[in-house]
Amino acid sequence: MNRADQPDKTQSFRVRLAFLDDLTFFRKRGSQGNIVRELKERTSVKDLIEACGVPHSEVDQVLVNSKPVNFSYVLDENASVEVHSVNVTQHLSREQLQSRNIKKFVVDGHLGKLARNLRLLGFDVFYANTAEDRQLLEVMQGEARALITRDRRLLMHSIVEHGYCPRSGNGEEQTIEVLRRFDLEKAIEPFTRCLDCNARLETVEKNEVIDRLEPLTKVYYENFRRCPGCGKIFWGGSHFDKLRGRVEKMRAKLRDT
Helix, strand or coil, rough: CCCCCCCCCCCCCCEEEEEEHHHHCCCCCCCCCCCEEEECCCEEEHHHHHHHHCHHHHEEEECCEEECCCCCCEEECCCEEEEEHHHHHHCCCCCCCCCCCCCEECEEEEEHHHHHHHHCCCCEEEECCCHHHHHHHHHHHHCEEEECCCHHHHHHHCCCEEEEECCCCCHHHHHHHHHHHCHHHHHCCCEEECCCCCEEEECCCCCHHHCCCCCHHHHHHEEEECCCCCEEEEEEECCHHHHHHHHHHHHHHHHCC
């Protein structure tokens, strides 16, 4: 429902907003209860929500006077607005504003451990620790990726369709958050991507790479993969065991939450 074609009203009106679920993360520390805004002009739900500090990419359902609306809905009279996050509404049948099952990401330069973990789990991740905001947005839009950043203002950019702001400052916890947000548990394919350059790994015969192996590696290992992007060789050594343990730990945490 949208009343954008109705004439402007000059009389002020009041909108009471309730940010529910984990959207309280975006409220100022110590803030409690609803937000009340006095408005003097017609305003879209999206603009009002973001004016309160919550990126539109974090909102999955908006109820105006108990009725679901989309982001373009225009407020022009007294109203009560409930704003819900993605994880709480994923099993509801009402109108949902966010997509799930996105498997391609662009991760900003401050979230290196998250980017590496997602690649470890098999997901296509663009990551460059020196990338500026403009490049992140260009890659996001040009390659149809979801933007992962803790910069809420960047997520509010008008061209952002899909994105997420990790709540935790811990890389492993951030990974669990992203997996849950985009419903990715069944899409996990560990050890299929290069952790350094993101290319999908290819199986190679031992004799193709034997001249690049250390003496003991030649003796004890038979199965190898190669990155077609940077040429790095991978095999199941002790480092692989540590990575496998990290994968299982994240999977266990995902099941428990």
